[in-house]
Amino acid sequence: METKKGTKVKTRSKGASAGFIIAGCFIVACVFFFGICGDPGNFDEKGHPLTGNVFGTLYQGGVVIPLVMTLLLTVLSLSVERFFALNRANGKGNVDKFVYSAKQKIEAGDIAGASKLCDDQKGSVANILKAGLIRYEDVEKITNLNNDEKAAIIQKEIEEATTLELPYLEKNMNIIAAISSLGTLFGLLGTVLGMIRAFAALAQEGSPDSLALSTAISEALLNTAMGIATGACAIIFYTYFSGRIQNLTNAVDEVGFAIGQTYTTTHK
Template sequence: MEAQKPNSGAAPAQKKNVQPEGSKVRGIKNAFLVIVVCFIVAVCLFAFWFGHDSHFDEAGHPQDIWGTIYMGGVIVPVLQTLFLTVIVLSVERWIALSSAKGKGNISKFVANVKKCLQSNDIAGAQELCKKQKGSVAAVVSAALVRYKEMDANTVLSKEQKIATLQKEVEEATALEMPALQQNLPIVATLTTLGTLVGLLGTVIGMIKSFQALAASGAPNSTELSTGISEALINTAFGIATGA
C-alpha cells in the first residue's frame, strides 16, 4: 500500500497537461517586417511625392506643404518610418486587445459564470467560456478545469486545493500576458526615438540657419529658410510620433 502513495501524489501533476497550450490572441509576430515596410513606404513618399517637381517653383522653393516637408532633409524618411510604424503597431495592438475581450460583454460573461457556479453547473460555465473566447475566457476555462479536478480529489486538503487553483490561474494568465503585451515595448521605444530623432533634426536645421546668418555679407535667405524649414518639419514629426 505504501508503494502506491507516490502515484496518488503524482496524479494532479500529470493532469496539468489539460491546460491551454497558449494564447490565441491575434497579432503581428514580427514587428521588424513592419519597420522595414514602413521604411520603404517612407522613402518612396519622400523621393517620389514630397520631392516631386510639381511641389517646387523654378527657383527650387517649395510651393506647398509637401515641398516644405521635403526641405526637412534626409532625417524626414527616418521620422516618417518611426511615425508610420507607431501608427501601424498601435492599430494592431488595439485590434489584438479588442479580440482578447472575447465576443460578448465581459461583465455579463462573469455574471453568467457566477450563476453557473452557484448552481454547480461546471459544464455550463465551460460552455460559456467556449462561446466567449478571448483571454479572460481562457483563464476562467483553465481555472474551471482545475476546479473540477480538485472537487473530485479526496486526497488534498482544502488549503492545498485553493493553492492549486491559484497557481492554475497564475499559469493561465502567464500564458495570455505575452500575447497581450506583444509589441508594446517596441512602440514605447519608437516613440522615444521619434522625439530624439526629431530633436536631432531640429538641431541640424538650426545649425544650417546659423551658418546662413554667419555668411559674409547679407545672409542667404534661401539657405536660412531651408534651415528653419528643416528644423520645424523635424520637430513636427518628432512631436507627432511621441504623441
C-alpha cells in the same frame, strides 16, 4: 496549454512581427519622401516649394523626416494590430457581462455552465477561466489534500494560464512606448541640424544666403512638428491599450478569486 486530463486550452498566436512592420514602414516612408515629396514638380526654379504644396514643404525637413515618418507609421501600424488583437482577446461578448455571468454560475456550483460560457465567449479571459475550471474538476478527485491546498492548485493553474496569455496582450506595447520618446528625440535631432544650417547661412560674409536660411529654418520647424506629433500619437495609443489590457487583467483576477473562494466555501 494542456491540463492533467489531457484537455487542451487554446493559447494565442504570437501575432504580427514588429520587425517586418518597422521595415515595411521604413520602405514606405522613404518612397513617399524621396519619390513623392522630392519630385521636382513640387518646387519652383529657385528650389522653393510651390505655394500651398504640402509635399514640397515636407521635403524641406531634410533626411531626418523619413526616420520620423517611419516611427509615426510604425505607431499607427502597431496600434491597428493591437486594436484587432485586443478585440480578439475580449472574445465574442462583453467581458464585464461574461465575468458577471461566470461568477454567478461558479458561485451556484454550476461548473459545467461556466465552462459552456467560456466556450461561447472565447478570448483571453475565457481561456484562463476555462483552464481554472478544468483544474477545478481535476482536484475534486484528489483525496489526499485539504480544501485549501486544492484551492491553491486551482489558483496556480489560473496564474500559469495568465502567464501564457499576457505576452499576447502586451506584444509590441514596449515598442510603442519607446517611440513615444524616440519620436520626440528624432524630431529634436532634425531641429538641431536645421538650426546648424541656419546659423551657417547667417555666418557667411556679406549678405546671408536667404534661400539657405529659410530652408534651414523650415527643416528645423518641420522636424519639431513631426517629432512632437509622433510622440503624442505614441503616448495616446499606449495609454489607451494599456487601459484595455489592465481591464482584462482585472477581469482575470476577479474570476480567479471567485473560483478559489467558491471551492473553499462549497467543499467544507
